[in-house]
Structure formats: C-alpha cells, structure tokens
Amino acid sequence: MEYLPLFANLRRRTVLVVGGGHVAARKIELLMRTGAQIRVVARELCPQLTGIINNRDINWLGPIFEPAMLDEVFLVIAATDDAELNARVYKCADERHTLVNVVDEQQNCSFIFPSIVDRSPIIVAISSSGKAPVLARIIREQIESMLPMFLGTMATIAGTWRSRIKQYICNMAGRRSFWEKAFNGSFANMVAQGKLEQAEQELEYQLYNCPSQSGNVALVGAGPGDSGLLTLRGLQLMQQADVVLYDYLVNPEIIDLVRRDADRVCVGKRVGEHSMPQAEINRLLVKLAQQGKNVVRLKGGDPFIFGRGGEELQEVAAAGISFQVVPGITAAAGATAYAGIPLTHREYAQSVTFITGHPRDDGDFIDWPSLARCNQTLVVYMGVMKAAVINRKLVAHGRAPQTPVAVISRGTYTDQKVLIGTLEQLEMLALQALPPALLVIGDVVALSHEINWFGQENLIA
Known part of the structure; x- marks a missing residue:
C-alpha cells in the first residue's frame, strides 16, 4: 500500500491554497464543504474565485507566498503554473512536516486527493495512488451509479438513533442485526420515498416491539431489452434483493446484475404458454414478503404499461406489505x-x-x-x-x-x-x-x- 487512506476533519482548521486559477477554485470549493478556514495566496484571482472570496469567509493574504504563511497551517495546496513556486511551497511545507499537495505533481505531494463519491455523511474515496487518475474517475462514476442519493439522509437518521439503539440492545450482534434489517427493509424504503417522519416511526416500532416479519416488494421495470437502459434505482434494488421474480422478456444480462446470493425465480409468460398463472404470482409476492424478504418483481419494459403491475400491487397492498415502484423504459x-x-x-x-x-x-x-x-x-x-x-x-x-x-x-x-x-x-x-x-x-x-x-x-x- 503506497498511500494510507485517511479521512481528515478540517472543520475550523487552517488550509493554505497557493494559486488563484480555476484549478485552485475547484479545490477551494471542495474545501469549503468541509468547514475549513481557507487562506489564499495568488498574484491574481480568476472570476470564479473572486466571487467566492467576496461572498465567503475566505482570507486572501496577497500576491506573494512567504514561508511564514505556513505557520499554524494544517495542510497546504499549491495550484499554480509556476513550477519553481510549486517546488518552493512543497519544500517549505515538508520541512515543517505539514501535509502538502502540489496539483498534478505527484513527486511534490505528501498527500493526494482521491476521487470522491459524496453521500454525506457517507463518503467513498477512490485512489490509484497517483498512477491512473482517469481510471480512478471512471471507477468513481461506476460507484456513483450504484449508491442511491438517499444514503446520506438514511445515515444521518441512523446517527441520531445510534445511542438509543445502543442503550436498548446491549450486545453488538443484536445491534448489527437490527441495523441490517433496517437498512434493507421498510425503514430504508420510507427514506427512499422521502417519508422521513414515518421512517423514524418505523425505527421506533422495530426497536420497542417484536420485529415485524414482513419484508417489502419492489416492482421494477427492466426496460425493453438493452441492459444499458436499466435505471440506476432498479439496479440498486436488484443488488439489495433476497429474491427476484422475473419474466422471460427480461434480458439475461440484466438478470446477471442481480445480487449473487439472491434467489431467482422465473415466473414469465409467453404467448400461448404460462409458466405460472397470474394469481399464483400475486400470492407468491405476498408470501415471500411475509417471510421477511426483500422481493424484487422484475418485469420487461415498464411494469404499468401492459405489464399487469397494477394487478400485482393491488394484492400486495391488500396484504399490508410495504412496496415501491421503479418505472422502466417501455417497449414503445x-x-x-x-x-x-x-x-x-x-x-x-x-x-x-x-x-x-x-x-x-x-x-x-x-x-x-x-x-x-x-x-x-x-x-x-x-x-x-x-x-x-x-x-x-x-x-x-x-x-x-x-x-x-x-x-x-x-x-x-x-x-x-x-x-x-x-x-x-x-x-x-x-x-x-x-x-x-x-x-x-x-x-x-x-x-x-x-x-x-x-x-x-x-x-x-
């Protein structure tokens, strides 16, 4: 391991940025999200950075870098097109044992910026140790597509409940089981739908009452065929499923994207033949959910356009089971x-x-x-x-x-x-x-x- 990945708390810590161009502005915008106290040294400021400094609590120290500016600084970023200045900043910071990054000059870095997937407070960082930053960016884009935006909200709610859960459930194994069920069950579904008050009520019920054995059902449209047309939300739910009921019309490439240890049940219909009657599919959805499983009903195209999705959810709703719908691109x-x-x-x-x-x-x-x-x-x-x-x-x-x-x-x-x-x-x-x-x-x-x-x-x- 060439670099040890760390997450640094920069809130109210001083960061010095040397440079006033667009690259420096991008770094400053990222630092602003951490609550750092930012100081800038630059001969001139780009319009973007001028606007930031005029409207934010950022201190522009002036045009000339001096080693004394490094006093009481937690870390340093150099983002100029002056190689001699960049090397000087690195040397001065390194002598003070202060972390320093010179943009696009790995040899002058004691730390490097990873590619970041931000679902605050959930943060994922990807690094190629400076060897292939474009590859790291591509990997980040792939991970971005896998992680729903509501993860941050869910983690924030969980954080406010963590101490209560710890007080009520004394052993670590019990707490782990509780959170696994919450993050894969009705609580997560309610957060995904923006029903935050109901989500907290569900957490409270699960904590103080006998845990419900009911799972949930997600009706997911797989699109017309091309696996590239599957929605991100559909893919996320397929990765969380305990069991997937799918039709013949779903591309096998899409079935391969289902979580590996999930059960896969083909209930599809073809013209002139039915592998499973519709009424039996409806009952199976209810039965599996009542066993506490996360069920994905995967249908070709869009489930609400000639897909009998409405019929299936009528039965699910009548049984009092939590459900959600992910539209798909219809064949038309x-x-x-x-x-x-x-x-x-x-x-x-x-x-x-x-x-x-x-x-x-x-x-x-x-x-x-x-x-x-x-x-x-x-x-x-x-x-x-x-x-x-x-x-x-x-x-x-x-x-x-x-x-x-x-x-x-x-x-x-x-x-x-x-x-x-x-x-x-x-x-x-x-x-x-x-x-x-x-x-x-x-x-x-x-x-x-x-x-x-x-x-x-x-x-x-």
Missing part, C-alpha cells in the same frame, strides 16, 4: 427510438396511442374509429397474432391501406430487426417477425430511413 419508447421512428412529429403525428393486441378473454371494447384517425401514431403491444384483424379493422374505419407500418422484432437487442411496409402488408410482416415484436402504425414510420441509427438497416417489404 425504447424499440421505436432504436429503430429511428419518432412517436410524435409536428408534421406527421400530434398524438400517440398504446394498445394491446391481447385483451381480456371476456372482451374489451376497442374504439376502432378513434384508433383509425390520421395524424396519430398507433403502437400495438402483443399484436402479432392479431395483425390481420388490426389491419382489417383500421382500414374499415378509414385508415389508408398505404399508411406506413413497422414491425420491430427484439427491439433494442443487438439482433433487432425492423420490417417496414404498409398497413395492407401488416399481416405478412408480422408473420416474419421473431417475438417479442411491436407493431407501429403511422406516417412517422417513413422517417426511419432518415434517422435509423442502431443495428442493421431496416428491411423494406
């Missing part, structure tokens, strides 16, 4: 974007309508005259089997047979296939499509030849 938005088809366009479509080609067996009323209107885009989910009916009904109610259509197969996947034709060719196009497939009907489809950007060229019928 994702697949059409990857096919170069804008759903709306000022010249071609002023509205868009999503419908399912697989309605309830007891018969839903479909307003075909409204669906057949011009100047709108119609997107049909699960419509391959009903393509002939859709064609016939739309034409019968006034939609032109030459209206452009697209059948998008495996949208956003690397093997995405887009078949382009006209409404009268819809059935023929649908028969050529591999599931899952999406039907898009409207004049905007004609724009795909101009702005298609992803994967292979669209195929014209």
Whole structure:
C-alpha cells in the first residue's frame, strides 16, 4: 500500500491554497464543504474565485507566498503554473512536516486527493495512488451509479438513533442485526420515498416491539431489452434483493446484475404458454414478503404499461406489505427510438396511442374509429397474432391501406430487426417477425430511413 487512506476533519482548521486559477477554485470549493478556514495566496484571482472570496469567509493574504504563511497551517495546496513556486511551497511545507499537495505533481505531494463519491455523511474515496487518475474517475462514476442519493439522509437518521439503539440492545450482534434489517427493509424504503417522519416511526416500532416479519416488494421495470437502459434505482434494488421474480422478456444480462446470493425465480409468460398463472404470482409476492424478504418483481419494459403491475400491487397492498415502484423504459419508447421512428412529429403525428393486441378473454371494447384517425401514431403491444384483424379493422374505419407500418422484432437487442411496409402488408410482416415484436402504425414510420441509427438497416417489404 503506497498511500494510507485517511479521512481528515478540517472543520475550523487552517488550509493554505497557493494559486488563484480555476484549478485552485475547484479545490477551494471542495474545501469549503468541509468547514475549513481557507487562506489564499495568488498574484491574481480568476472570476470564479473572486466571487467566492467576496461572498465567503475566505482570507486572501496577497500576491506573494512567504514561508511564514505556513505557520499554524494544517495542510497546504499549491495550484499554480509556476513550477519553481510549486517546488518552493512543497519544500517549505515538508520541512515543517505539514501535509502538502502540489496539483498534478505527484513527486511534490505528501498527500493526494482521491476521487470522491459524496453521500454525506457517507463518503467513498477512490485512489490509484497517483498512477491512473482517469481510471480512478471512471471507477468513481461506476460507484456513483450504484449508491442511491438517499444514503446520506438514511445515515444521518441512523446517527441520531445510534445511542438509543445502543442503550436498548446491549450486545453488538443484536445491534448489527437490527441495523441490517433496517437498512434493507421498510425503514430504508420510507427514506427512499422521502417519508422521513414515518421512517423514524418505523425505527421506533422495530426497536420497542417484536420485529415485524414482513419484508417489502419492489416492482421494477427492466426496460425493453438493452441492459444499458436499466435505471440506476432498479439496479440498486436488484443488488439489495433476497429474491427476484422475473419474466422471460427480461434480458439475461440484466438478470446477471442481480445480487449473487439472491434467489431467482422465473415466473414469465409467453404467448400461448404460462409458466405460472397470474394469481399464483400475486400470492407468491405476498408470501415471500411475509417471510421477511426483500422481493424484487422484475418485469420487461415498464411494469404499468401492459405489464399487469397494477394487478400485482393491488394484492400486495391488500396484504399490508410495504412496496415501491421503479418505472422502466417501455417497449414503445425504447424499440421505436432504436429503430429511428419518432412517436410524435409536428408534421406527421400530434398524438400517440398504446394498445394491446391481447385483451381480456371476456372482451374489451376497442374504439376502432378513434384508433383509425390520421395524424396519430398507433403502437400495438402483443399484436402479432392479431395483425390481420388490426389491419382489417383500421382500414374499415378509414385508415389508408398505404399508411406506413413497422414491425420491430427484439427491439433494442443487438439482433433487432425492423420490417417496414404498409398497413395492407401488416399481416405478412408480422408473420416474419421473431417475438417479442411491436407493431407501429403511422406516417412517422417513413422517417426511419432518415434517422435509423442502431443495428442493421431496416428491411423494406
């Protein structure tokens, strides 16, 4: 280990910054967040730094660095373009055994700045020991995506309760178990939703009453296919899950992002076959949560758009179980974007309508005259089997047979296939499509030849 990582308390400690440019300003902005007493030495100040000094309690000592300025200073930063001055600052500080950092000159540093993920009071620091700062930054960005913003709030609340928990739960193992359940259970969910008062009430209940065995359910949209379209919040919950119930339509690459020791249960449905009836999925969600588990229900696309997410949460809510919803990019938005088809366009479509080609067996009323209107885009989910009916009904109610259509197969996947034709060719196009497939009907489809950007060229019928 070349450097020992430390977290220094700079509140009310003096820090000297030599330099008045943009780099110095960035360092000062970071130091201001720590409550340090900042002194600046610089021949001239950049506008950003001038504004900071005019509006903050920062002391500008003047243009010339003098060794005496290091007296009673806790640490020093040199950020000038004068190599001789930087070396002098380092030498003087080192002789006084004062920590010093010369920006971008590792040989003149007794400490270095790490890349920081700030979820105060939770702080994560990443360093490459000065060898590869860009790599450290890339790692920081990856960690940023994994840590939700509410972590700091949760840690702050936990800090105010720490002494009470310690008084009531005497042994360390018991306290550890209490906090593990809190940080992975209803308390954490309430903080994530901004329900801070209820979150503290939950902590109090868990502390002074028999701990509830009920877990929680998170309904998460996995997006249309491409794993890069999964939301950060969805990924965070998948990393916290005890069990994940997922559909066939979820990309296996996304399933691989689930916490390794979580149970994974496929409950997905395909056209013509059901691995698990919907009522049984609903009951399983309740059963698992009542066992005290963190349950993620992972659904392709968005769970509230033809995903039966509402039905599942009705049963969860009726059982009194805590739940939350993480939206996903629905197939209509994702697949059409990857096919170069804008759903709306000022010249071609002023509205868009999503419908399912697989309605309830007891018969839903479909307003075909409204669906057949011009100047709108119609997107049909699960419509391959009903393509002939859709064609016939739309034409019968006034939609032109030459209206452009697209059948998008495996949208956003690397093997995405887009078949382009006209409404009268819809059935023929649908028969050529591999599931899952999406039907898009409207004049905007004609724009795909101009702005298609992803994967292979669209195929014209």
